[in-house]
Amino acid sequence: MVNEIKKTEDNVISTLGDIKRAVADFTDMFADMRGNITDEMIKRGEEIKRSEESFKTLSEEIRKSLTSGIEAEKEKLVQLQGKLEQPPIAFYAHQLKDMILDTTDEILIFEKTFTNEGTGYDTSTGLFTAPVGGLYQFVVHTCPYKEKHAYLGLVLEGNVIAAHAYDADNTYGCNTFGAIVRVKSGAKIWVKSTASGSNYQLYQSVYRFNTFSGLLVNN
Incomplete structure (x- = not known):
């Protein structure tokens, strides 16, 4: 055990x-x-x-x-x-103050406006000042006096960007020229005589208007 x-x-x-x-x-x-x-x-x-x-x-x-x-x-x-x-920018001016083109570089002053949206056109100076920068279209329509001459230019900031020459004819006629151009804000554009003399003259009546117009196309 x-x-x-x-x-x-x-x-x-x-x-x-x-x-x-x-x-x-x-x-x-x-x-x-x-x-x-x-x-x-x-x-x-x-x-x-x-x-x-x-x-x-x-x-x-x-x-x-x-x-x-x-x-x-x-x-x-x-x-x-x-x-x-932004309000539309456009003007349409007529009624020339002086139709005798006896001074070269004389600015054509259109004293009345049918349209002046944006108040860019000045009827006292004949200058359009762009309220805003952008692409503009300008058209000049003038009626030379019969048997007279009319040499005109569209001017942007001192540079002629479009021109037209009308030589003596024994009939009344009207002519149109213009340009589409980009303009900076504040830039000025106008119409002037590019040649002058006692035989240079425009004509206007109820049937024939001299006009200057412009429109902001795009900015």
């Missing part, structure tokens, strides 16, 4: 040793697993952080791009609104 008890004690001790070794092995394995899991979590965390930073950078770039685009469209809308709110 003593031997059996001894044998049983040895088996118990051996089993406890096995259990202790197994627990130690499991503890070591768990520690390794925990280390691996911790490293993987740190790696994932860093990847997530980098992704968040990339997303923030991309979001900021998109925001700036959208903001810039919106501001550009707003500016276009403001400019378009300004154009829509």
Whole structure:
């Protein structure tokens, strides 16, 4: 019986040793697993952080791009609104103050206007001052006196941009010339005689009007 008890004690001790070794092995394995899991979590965390930073950078770039685009469209809308709110620019003047072309470079002054939208044409000076810059069309219609001459030019800021010459004829006639030209805001345009003399003269009546007109086509 003593031997059996001894044998049983040895088996118990051996089993406890096995259990202790197994627990130690499991503890070591768990520690390794925990280390691996911790490293993987740190790696994932860093990847997530980098992704968040990339997303923030991309979001900021998109925001700036959208903001810039919106501001550009707003500016276009403001400019378009300004154009829509801008009154039309046009004039149509007639009734010459002096029809004798005895002075070269003399400005032809049309004293009356049927139309003067934008008030650019001055009936006292014969000058049209562009209220806004843009593409304009100007037309000059004159009626020379029979058997007289008329040499005329359309002038923009001192430069002749269109001209017409009418030489003596024994009939009354009328002639038209003009130009389409881009004009800066504040620029002046007028009609003048490019040659002069006692035999240079225009004619007007209820049947024949001398006119000077202009229209803002596009700005």
